[in-house]
Amino acid sequence: MSFSTDELSFFRAHTDEVGAVCARLGLTKATALADAALAREEFGEYGRAVVELAHARRSALGKLPGNWWACHESAQQATPMIVAHLRARRIAQAAAALVFDATCSIGTEGHALRSLGIPYAGGDLDASRLAMARHNLGDNAWLLRADALKPAIVGCDVLVADPARRSGGRRIVKPEDLIPPLPDVIDAWGARSELAIKCAPGLDFSEWDGLVSLVSVDGGVKEACLYSPGLAGGTRREALIAKRVAEGEAGGIDQRAIEVPGIAERYLVDRIDDQLDDDVDVTPPRRYIVDPDGAVVRAGLVRHYAHREGLSMLDPHIAYLTGDRLPQGTSGFPFIEMVPVKKLKAALRAHGCGSLEILVRGVDVDPDALRKKLGLKGKRQMSVVIARIGTQAQAFICGKRVTANEAREATAE
Template sequence: MDLEAFRWLLGDDGQRLLARAEEEYAAAEGDPVRAVAAVRRLEPDGDRTAAALTQAGLRARAVEKFGDDAWVMYFTPDALEQATRSRVATHRAARLAAAAPASVVDLGCGLGGDLIAFARAGLTAAGVDLDPVRVAVAEANLAALGLAGAVQVADATQLDVSGFGAVFADPARRGGRGRVFDAEGWTPPWSFVRSLLTRAAVVKVAPGIPHDLVPDGVEAEWVSEGGEVKEAALWSSYLATCARRATVIGRGGLATLTEEDDPYVGEPRPVRPLGRFLFEPDGAVIRAGLVTAVAAGVHGGLVDEHIAYVTGDEAFRSPFARGYEVLETLPYRERPLRAALHARGVGRLTIKKRGVDVVPEQLRKRLDLRGENEATLVLTRIAGDGAALLVRPL
């Protein structure tokens, strides 16, 4: 979408076309090819028609990230992909607001998702981006939601940010050839990110960031939503409250875990025999290296020193781990495992694995299960040996 077409879309004629595009897109069940003919009867210009249909499709996709706000917002495909989910952005904005900075500048604001969260948290917010289309989209999104904020085209690496109370940055981690894994290849690069972290700043990074890349005194927070790790954030020493944090956002709200909750910091990892219950720590907990904090919380230990499964003798419900009751230990080798599952009438099997070289989809096909019962199987290592556990989710 070019800037001229987008600005036309914001006018009265463009809004009528967008409304029609959304109607036709829904009627065509998300098929733009079926919707395009009806939209072109209202507006023959190909660029304008494409812009309207693109927005209709992106709004439908964006509901997962932005909820009902998506139906009045504007997007580009790449900016939507990089944008922070609204619940994660809301958490970060609330935490930043608690530090009471006078203002915050978003370096590389994209479509304005974090600016929206900052503004709703009561922060005076401004954003810059190198892409004029993204800047126009961010401006339109703030206006559509009735929020204050200034946005302009600028190079974040050349901007004087000394007048802002805090800085937020979300470096682009995709290039023309796909995802960029070398931090120095981010835009802006890691060297610039490190310079930001010498002042009051928070930087969104990929959840796979190595621990040894995090500068001393900087807090690394891994965030998951709905059981899936979404991102990590680096909080400079001016804003940090710990070294490592796992934040879990679920239906019941938000929960957070830090190294202060882990009595095994600096101690040997607590390995113990398999108990009646098995616990699968949330991905954010694993990324933050806080699996032993979960073990302490359920009065248990690890099944293996190198495996992120926790076991215990008591049933617990925790926002930081999913619990299972261990029903049986089955043979680990494939042929006797198949026989054991057939004998139990298992036809629908959920396979969870950790620390073993197994492709669940391929194994399920080879097991050739045809029974009427449903089961959950955990394949892992216990004290270094392969194990197959028939479990029941708590």
């Protein structure tokens, strides 16, 4: 549950003490009773709120600055800082005199925009979220209580909005069902400013007259953002792939390193867009099979990515790719042989397979049910990629998943 304004006032008056107790809590199932007792002993009726704050901070490690205020729900809903920072970099190119974040929540977009020196104002209907944003962004942040569908600020160049994508625990799949509805946000602001509207990756964006940007972080697709034409730079589709890296780790020639202000994380970011050539061949399996990042698939840029990396397609309608090397910063599967799905069990037994990673696309196969059906008893770790090639389902038997660095080292040996 969210914090009351009274609880947030208590946090503000006891910032150091609250932070010290948060650091002492175990925050596991085994320590739940002890944590609650400690928090009540230190803070009485405010103990519950302190435990929730500690849990929210723990769940948002690497996603939000460690001293931020967030309840459980707002921490889960918050945009990862790297995603907000990538958006801020695009908005910065527009040289906006003022950006208004109509659903500012606890302030992630504001933090990213302000770190680049972009003038920012934030609004939200939830008084608790606004109070948390005030703490997180500082008392000099320009924040106001406002309805996202009732423009409360004049002269903003860019409108950022994040309509709620879940209701009653269920994911929303239609733009008109978002909260507030996506068409209503566009109607309210589209004639006033450029738009950057965050959406769920699975929505139908075919009618959007601007840029659709899909962003993934560490292999998981986090969001789609709809940019109006003035922010698109002539591009209609892009995929941004962000991966956390250790200090000194190098990326590929198409990747750039980004350090995100406020969190001790460094990312390599790769960008693929529809300005790239999409001329690729369809070939039999080569040395490796590659499953492109979900952002590339969702953005409809599989062919563009394949062309850039020198890969080919196994089928013109299936997103699995194949090549003689793995793109830098990715992983893939060393190809062994292709068999009909009905012969997969016998083939895996012949290879001594004991554990199996299963990938499926374009075929109605449940990986967990298939794994049980196969009854694997060998010792070898392997992978299988199942896809519809032409009109038939085929199984591509592969070795275990390897990274590009592992593949390169194996080749050198």
